[in-house]
Amino acid sequence: MNIQIFGKSKSFDTKKAERYFKERGIKFQAVDLVSKGLSKGEFNSVLAAVGDIEKLIDPKAKGETATLLKYLGSKEEKAEKLLENPELFNAPIVRNGKQATVGYCPEVWKNWE
Numbered sequence: 457m458n459i460q461i462f463g464k465s466k467s468f469d470t471k472k473a474e475r476y477f478k479e480r481g482i483k484f485q486a487v488d489l490v491s492k493g494l495s496k497g498e499f500n501s502v503l504a505a506v507g508d509i510e511k512l513i514d515p516k517a518k519g520e521t522a523t524l525l526k527y528l529g530s531k532e533e534k535a536e537k538l539l540e541n542p543e544l545f546n547a548p549i550v551r552n553g554k555q556a557t558v559g560y561c562p563e564v565w566k567n568w569e
Contacts, residue, residue, distance in 0.1 A: 457568060459484035462494060463548035469560040470548040476562055493542030502549055505556035509534050512558060514546040
């Protein structure tokens with residue numbers, strides 16, 4: 457198992473995800489979404505796993521770009537804005553190889569063990 461947790465330092469769900477794996481003794485790599493973001497390859501892998509770009513957008517995000525994101529029509533435009541503004545990602549994004557989840561999803565992670 458190769459777990460990566462892309463999260464935000466102020467996200468309660470990110471902290472819960474990290475605690476979930478720590479409690480089970482599962483090693484993971486924590487990546488700060490806001491400062492590091494996702495590479496285009498990581499983004500495409502996560503998008504393929506979750507299926508819908510809307511799941512990757514933080515519904516609580518504020519600001520001009522967050523508002524603009526809601527009105528962009530194409531998936532490509534939304535992807536470009538997300539990659540430029542990683543603070544707009546919904547957190548945590550948890551990856552295990554080609555599998556990924558967005559948010560706190562212990563029922564899915566249990567199947568990864």
